[in-house]
Amino acid sequence: MPDRLRTPLGLSAAALLTLVLATVLLAPVLWGDRADAVDTANILRGPSSAHWAGTDGLGRDIFFRVLVASRLSVLLALLSTGLGVLTGLLLGAAPLLVGARLGKLVTAAVNIAVAFPGLLLALSFAVVFGVGATGAVLAIGFAIAPAFARLTRTLVASIAERDYIAAARIAGVGRFRILVRHVLPNIGEPLVVNATVAAGGSLLAFAGLSYLGLGVQAPSYDWGRLLGEGLASLYVHPLATLAPGAAVVLAGLAFNLTGEAIVRGIGQTTPLFAAARRRPEPRPAAPIPSAEDVVLAVEGLRVSFPAAGGRHVTPVRGLSFTVRRGEAVGVVGESGSGKTLTALAIAQLIEAPGQVHAERLEFAGQDLRQGPTRAQRRVLGTSLAMVFQDPMTSFNPIQRIGRQLAEVAEQHQGMSRRRAWERAVDRLRAVRLPAPERRAHQFPHEFSGGMRQRAMIGMGLMGTPVLIVADEPTTALDVTVQRQVLALLEDIRATTAAALMLISHDITVVGQVCRRVLVMYAGRVVEDVATADLATKARHPYTRALLAAVPHLRTDRDLPLTVIPGRPADPADAPAGCAFAPRCPYADDLCRREDPPLEEDLAGGRVACWHADLTAAPPAEPARAGEPVE
Structure with a gap:
């Protein structure tokens, strides 16, 4: 007992x-x-030694x-x-x-x-x-x-x-x-x-x-x-x-x-209910086209939710981009710009009443608009790795880490329980967790934040991912561990040729890992620019404002930190024309009337701005904290 x-x-x-x-x-x-014995001689007798x-x-x-x-x-x-x-x-x-x-x-x-x-x-x-x-x-x-x-x-x-x-x-x-x-x-x-x-x-x-x-x-x-x-x-x-x-x-x-x-x-040690376990039949790995360079292709992606009065709120509207094999792409923007919803739509995690529409939504050769089918689930389970923001909520708190990793291999690769466990230990070793055999038997609460994030990355590596989607993977970590996790992601991308999609609100974090940056605002990509060109060739006023808001060693500590004036656009009340116009120093009547398309520029990137040519010179100084904003 x-x-x-x-x-x-x-x-x-x-x-x-x-x-x-x-x-x-x-x-x-x-x-x-x-x-049952009937005794008519003792009917309705009280308690006695014979009848208690x-x-x-x-x-x-x-x-x-x-x-x-x-x-x-x-x-x-x-x-x-x-x-x-x-x-x-x-x-x-x-x-x-x-x-x-x-x-x-x-x-x-x-x-x-x-x-x-x-x-x-x-x-x-x-x-x-x-x-x-x-x-x-x-x-x-x-x-x-x-x-x-x-x-x-x-x-x-x-x-x-x-x-x-x-x-x-x-x-x-x-x-x-x-x-x-x-x-x-x-x-x-x-x-x-x-x-x-x-x-x-x-x-x-x-x-x-x-x-x-x-x-x-x-x-x-x-x-x-x-x-x-x-x-x-x-x-x-x-x-x-x-x-x-x-x-x-x-x-x-x-x-x-x-x-x-x-x-x-x-307590939290023994699951109360256990499913009857049946060993799945071995299945071939999901087919991944080797000749195709594009891993993820998104065109016209829209994510909407019903609102009061029969209206629909559309936090992601008309998003288009591609991710190629082995490429590291960063997605940046303020909170509410639609970054996480984009990742969830790609992973098929938007459930009713949310609706996902796209002109094209293909991952690893699978058209995700037709799903969810068994083939799609197999591809997503083995070829897409998701690394979530909060490592503490990323794991089931009452199951051992190794068991949770092994479930992926059992479910999709047909491995036996023992082989799946060995694979889980190997993946923990691959993400540089010390003593992986011992760690596999531990529960999530026994891991530090950085270790849990590494284990989450290891779960994504249980299959053969061609795309790793990391949604704010370093937000809950200190600077030292943050750098280690970013270095691990970059090392995995380099050694496995998997593409990396790094979502962050910190444009400097993205610049450390990614070769290309998608800047999102109000559910749209407003600029697609190479990381090397961010400081010199970024042309959208919002991108430049994000860069100006990042403190650096030359920042005057006697002045308040730079902020972007105004508030982010409300998806439930998106303005006509360019969504950034109320906060933009270059906005005019055309900007407030018509939404600019995302078009290629002379530098080889893409930008959605009617006045991208004006941003070659530094924009007007953004408002500083404490200053009134009109």
């Missing part, structure tokens, strides 16, 4: 549950005949009847609880399993059901399903399901958007497997408590239905029927009612205490 269960609570719960289960198993075998709880109207021993009734009472209560918990889990996880649109309908139905008292629901269902044990099981099970579904929905929603869930989706893990393997283990403790409480409640509910004549029918009997039979002589012969009542209380207490002890014991 684990040490956490060797407590007064754990020992008491174990002893009480053992007593209940032993009675359930042994009582009908040992005392079934004595419980007295006898009933046929002279049968009440004590032995209570013991024998435990099997049917507990069995039916567990069946109804299992039905209610399973139904509640499926209903509560419906948004994750069937999508947000259909999930909303299920959630609305659950909310309506929760508004009715559980006892009223049980009585209503009992009438619908009919009198008898089967009808009572269905009635009580469906009566407790709505409350369990609402709890499940709340818990699932709290972690459904975590990065490790997104990583599992990119790896091609199915929705049901994500629910069982990644979601349920993280919400298991409150579910255990409520399931055990529901079991105790089901015992009481069954006793109530049988007492009313809606549950177990003669000649069978459970604690509820014994309660009903003894109630008529309550004042003359109280033990006839108190004995089955006490049995209900003790059994319910056994379940509740056991659940509490289990919750304290499992």
Whole structure:
């Protein structure tokens, strides 16, 4: 027994549950005949040495009847609880399993059901399903399901958007497997408590239905029927009612205490629910065109979300760019410019009600506009590596690092569990984690921030990535670790010929790794320029303002830091014409009226500005912190 269960609570719960289960198993075998023996000479006798709880109207021993009734009472209560918990889990996880649109309908139905008292629901269902044990099981099970579904929905929603869930989706893990393997283990403790409480409640509910004549029918009997039979002589012969009542209380207490002890014991070490594991058949690696130089081709990408009044907000609008094999491309811009949404759209992680439209969206030879198909999931799982911003939320906190990495190889490459584990250790070694064999057995909380980020990169390398998308991979790290992670990404790109797409709000970070920079503003690429030309040939006023806002060694420390005047454009209220016009020192009526196209310039880059020729000279000095902005 684990040490956490060797407590007064754990020992008491174990002893009480053992007593209940032993009675359930042994009582009908040992005392079934004595419980059914009719003795007309001892009808309605009080307690005695021969009959500890007295006898009933046929002279049968009440004590032995209570013991024998435990099997049917507990069995039916567990069946109804299992039905209610399973139904509640499926209903509560419906948004994750069937999508947000259909999930909303299920959630609305659950909310309506929760508004009715559980006892009223049980009585209503009992009438619908009919009198008898089967009808009572269905009635009580469906009566407790709505409350369990609402709890499940709340818990699932709290972690459904975590990065490790997104990583599992990119790896091609199915929705049901994500629910069982990644979601349920993280919400298991409150579910255990409520399931055990529901079991105790089901015992009481069954006793109530049988007492009313809606549950177990003669000649069978459970604690509820014994309660009903003894109630008529309550004042003359109280033990006839108190004995089955006490049995209900003790059994319910056994379940509740056991659940509490289990919750304290499992903590965050043992997954509560485990999916049945089947070794996948070996599958060939996803075909990657070797002759094609373009890894990612995006044209006219738009990402929109519904808003109030039937409108749609479009944070990404008309995005076009390509990434070639082995190329390092940086994507920069202020928060809200659409950088992360672009990466999620490429990884097929935009779910309803969000909508993704594109004239062309191809990755590794696959048209992603047709998906998601099995072939696409395989390509995304093995050829696209995603490195998320927060390394702490990138991993499932209750699974070992090695197990999470190995899942990718098992899912997409058909590796056995042992080979996948060896591959995971090798990938941890490849990202320069010390003692990878030991680290693979550790949990995410045992890693530092930089180590977790390296492990996240290692997860992306479990396949054979042709594109690594790193979304703000160094934001949560200190400067020293940031430099190490950037150097690791650059080394991986150089040694594997994988393309790198580095998303950042820091233009200097991008300049350390990338050869080309895409500058995004208000959901569009406003400039595509070589990193070497950033300081001298950047032509869009927004790009130049970003560069001017970066402090350097020559910055006058007596002056406030340079800032870009105004506020970023609101995707819900995008202005007509150029979105940067309200903040631009060169803006005129043409800029406020028409949106400039992204066109090639003489320097070989691309820029979307009506007055790109004016930016050859330094722009007007941006506003400084504390100065009023018109």
